[in-house]
Amino acid sequence: MTSYPENLKYMRSHEWVRVESNGEAVVGISDHAQAALGDIVFVELPEVGTIVHLRNEIAVVESVKAASDVYSPVSGEVTAINEELLETPEMVNKVPYDGGWFYRIQLSDETELDDLMDAETYSDFCDEN
Amino acid sequence: MPIHYGSQVEEHNCVRTAAGVFDVSHMTVIDVDGEDATAYLQTLLANNVAKLKVLGAALYSAMLDENGGVLDDLIVYKTTSGYRLVVNCATRVKDLKWMAKHASGFSISVQERPNLSILAVHGPLAISIVCKILEKNEFLGNGSGEKVRTLKNFQSIKLNDWFVARTGYTGELGLEVILPSEQAPSFWDALLDEEVKPVGLGARDTLRLEAGMNLYGNDMDENTSPLSANMNRTIAWEPDDREFIGRDALKNHQLEQKAGNLAVLVGLVMEARGVLRNGQKIICTELSGEIAEGFITSGSFSPTLKHSIALARIPTNTESCQVLIRDNLIPLRIVEPGFVRFGKKIFT
Numbered sequence: 001m002t003s004y005p006e007n008l009k010y011m012r013s014h015e016w017v018r019v020e021s022n023g024e025a026v027v028g029i030s031d032h033a034q035a036a037l038g039d040i041v042f043v044e045l046p047e048v049g050t051i052v053h054l055r056n057e058i059a060v061v062e063s064v065k066a067a068s069d070v071y072s073p074v075s076g077e078v079t080a081i082n083e084e085l086l087e088t089p090e091m092v093n094k095v096p097y098d099g100g101w102f103y104r105i106q107l108s109d110e111t112e113l114d115d116l117m118d119a120e121t122y123s124d125f126c127d128e129n
Numbered sequence: 130m131p132i133h134y135g136s137q138v139e140e141h142n143c144v145r146t147a148a149g150v151f152d153v154s155h156m157t158v159i160d161v162d163g164e165d166a167t168a169y170l171q172t173l174l175a176n177n178v179a180k181l182k183v184l185g186a187a188l189y190s191a192m193l194d195e196n197g198g199v200l201d202d203l204i205v206y207k208t209t210s211g212y213r214l215v216v217n218c219a220t221r222v223k224d225l226k227w228m229a230k231h232a233s234g235f236s237i238s239v240q241e242r243p244n245l246s247i248l249a250v251h252g253p254l255a256i257s258i259v260c261k262i263l264e265k266n267e268f269l270g271n272g273s274g275e276k277v278r279t280l281k282n283f284q285s286i287k288l289n290d291w292f293v294a295r296t297g298y299t300g301e302l303g304l305e306v307i308l309p310s311e312q313a314p315s316f317w318d319a320l321l322d323e324e325v326k327p328v329g330l331g332a333r334d335t336l337r338l339e340a341g342m343n344l345y346g347n348d349m350d351e352n353t354s355p356l357s358a359n360m361n362r363t364i365a366w367e368p369d370d371r372e373f374i375g376r377d378a379l380k381n382h383q384l385e386q387k388a389g390n391l392a393v394l395v396g397l398v399m400e401a402r403g404v405l406r407n408g409q410k411i412i413c414t415e416l417s418g419e420i421a422e423g424f425i426t427s428g429s430f431s432p433t434l435k436h437s438i439a440l441a442r443i444p445t446n447t448e449s450c451q452v453l454i455r456d457n458l459i460p461l462r463i464v465e466p467g468f469v470r471f472g473k474k475i476f477t
Contacts, residue, residue, distance in 0.1 A: 038331070039138040041430045042402045060455070062404045064137055064331060064430050067455075090138070 002126065003031045005097050009113055010122035011055075011073040016097065019113065025074060028101045029061065029092065032126045037063040040089045045081040046103060052078065054112055059102055061092065070102065074112050080104040130155070130330050137331035141432045144299055144336055145472045148252035149328035150320045155218040158245050158307060159228070162211035163237035170205065170212055173231055175355060175373055177365035181207040185285040187296055190363055191355045192216075192224070193375030197382050198351040199358060200227060202343060204296055206285045211237070213285075213292065215247075215307075217345050231374070245292075246313035250325060251303030251336075253472075259304050262319045263293075268312070277304065298333065300340025300470050335429050338438060341396060341467030347407060348394060348426040348440050354382040357442060359394040359466050389445045394426065397439040398462040398476065403454050404430050405439040411461070413447040423450065433469045440466055 008016040014033035018026045034040065044060040052058050052072045059070035081103045085091060092100035107113075117125060130152050133140060143149045161170060170178045176190030187206045191199050201224050203216040216224045228239050250259050260274035269288050276286055277293050285294035292307040308316060321327065334344070341359075343349060349358035356364075356379070364379065365371070385391040399405055405428030413421045423443030431438045443450065443463075450461040464476040 038133070039136055041138070041404065044402070062402075062430075064335065064404070067404065067406075093136070 002035065002123075003097070004119040004123045004126075006119045008097065008119065009073070009116035010119070010125075011071065011116055012125065013055075013071050015070060015073045017073045017113070017116065019107075019110075023107045023110065024079065024104060025076075025107055026101050026104050027058075027073060028096055029070060030122070031096050034093045034096045034100070037061060037068060038065045039063055040092045043085040043089045043092065043102070045083075045085065046078050048078055048081060050078040052076065052105070054109075072105070073116055074105060074107055074109075076105040076108040078103050079106050130333070132331045133329040134327045137329065137335070138432045140326060140328040140332035141335050143326040144252045144301055144328055144332065145433055145469075146253065148250060148255040148258055148303075148325045149332070150317065150325045151249040151251075151328050151333055152246070152313075152317070153249050153305075154246040154310070154313070156247055157216045157218060157221040157224070158242040158247070159214045159216060159225070160208070160211065160240045160242060161214060161228075161237060162208075162240070163235070165235040165237050166211035169232065169235040169237050171371055172373055173228065174205065175364050175375060175379070176205075177367075177371060178205055178207070178212060180365065181205070181212075183207070183284075184209065185280075185287075187283045187285055187294060191360055192227070193355065193373070193379070194227075194351060195374060195378060197354050197375040197378030199345070199349045199353050199355055199360070200224065200351060202345050202349070202360070204294075206292075206294060208287065215305075219346060244310050245307050246310040247305060247307050248313060248316060248320070249297055249303065249305045250320060251297050251299040251301045253302060255301070255303040255325070258320070258323045258325055259293075259306065262316070262323065263288075265319070268316065268319075280304075298340070298342055299336040300342070301336075302471070334427075335432060338427055338429055338440065339431050339433055339469035341440075341465070343394075343440070344427055354379070354391060356382050356386050357392045357394060359440075386445070391445060392423070392442045393445050394440055394442050394466060396464040396466040396468060396476065397425070397428075397441050397450060398464055398468070399437040399439075399452070399459060400462070401436075401459045403437060403459065404428065405437045405452065405461075409452060411441050411443060412451045412453065412458070413443050414449045414451075415444065415446045416448050417446070421447070423447065425452075431468060433472065434474055438468050
């Protein structure tokens with residue numbers, strides 16, 4: 001059963017973002033994405049301090065099946081990365097919304113969140129495609 | 130067989146540490162019987178079935194066309210009435226047509242067995258679990274387990290309508306069980322009751338790659354010489370008057386090989402993070418310093434070794450290899466094809 005947590009926003013390329021207080025957010029990839037990719041074996045994360053713009057490539061996920069780019073659903077500066085993914089990439093498969101987070105980011109433009117999909121819209125989007 | 134039943138990596142690890150079952154009923158079983166069965170297969174196959182002295186013994190062989198290209202790879206078992214061949218699924222129609230075409234003049238019958246299923250059970254616990262299940266009255270009953278337990282490697286036995294062989298595609302101990310299709314579901318259920326894990330195509334591929342075994346269609350096809358597919362040892366040149374199809378062409382391949390003009394199939398190891406993929410270009414530096422190109426025939430992540438491995442076809446005088454991945458030139462180690470046996474790394 002694919003899950004779509006209500007408190008997240010989603011991008012068409014299957015990334016999620018969770019907004020926290022003081023303009024910070026957390027980014028990862030969705031349950032739908034990890035299921036499609038299969039067992040993930042390597043994750044390439046950005047460096048802390050990286051400035052990223054909306055929809056730019058920010059990370060790479062290598063599964064047994066394929067290599068896949070991860071695009072940033074928001075613009076800003078990367079403030080932390082989930083180093084645990086470097087050793088245990090399978091967390092992205094097991095807990096994509098929780099321990100499988102990729103990076104934290106200080107948002108530079110909160111209005112970008114309005115263009116992202118809510119859980120219901122994203123769920124419909126996944127069913128259609 | 131699906132790609133996986135939940136997690137390809139978990140299924141792979143289960144075969145290396147416990148036991149997994151593959152439904153490989155898509156493979157093609159062909160019985161070749163009759164008084165000319167030996168002579169016929171000695172013409173058809175690049176390996177020599179006359180080597181099979183003991184009932185139940187098996188060997189691995191290529192089947193070549195007249196140009197020495199590989200039509201298929203297969204296992205042959207010696208049976209009471211002749212031989213049993215197990216060939217690939219995708220090549221079924223092609224193989225049967227070829228076998229029929231070359232049957233004239235031989236007193237033989239070539240019979241496909243579509244009513245048989247094949248369940249392969251592999252891993253350190255596989256043989257004891259299968260033997261325990263076979264003892265049940267609904268399967269082969271008392272005494273069957275002991276007969277199967279004592280099978281040697283590349284040996285098979287016929288028990289009633291079942292055919293059990295110590296052959297496989299994983300580099301682990303195990304059995305391939307060819308059984309009447311109507312009994313396959315209950316045998317499958319009995320295996321699962323004993324905690325044998327169902328394993329899909331994805332893990333089958335990473336297991337066989339770790340074991341250095343070829344996959345027809347990836348590592349070789351009709352345009353490949355067996356000498357470029359790490360199959361040199363499967364060609365039985367002796368006796369030198371055995372005229373098998375492709376022999377003459379193969380002699381020319383041998384000359385090309387000696388002159389250094391025939392590509393070779395090698396193993397590649399990448400210790401850097403990342404995954405080698407089928408079709409990826411390999412940059413090969415020759416002994417002379419010249420740069421040439423090779424390519425990956427089978428590439429993947431090795432769950433046992435936790436880094437990427439591959440089989441690749443490269444020019445024969447290659448000294449070192451690199452691959453370009455996302456703008457980075459990454460060095461690779463060239464090794465003999467074969468990376469893991471019985472769960473342990475075997476290359477240095």
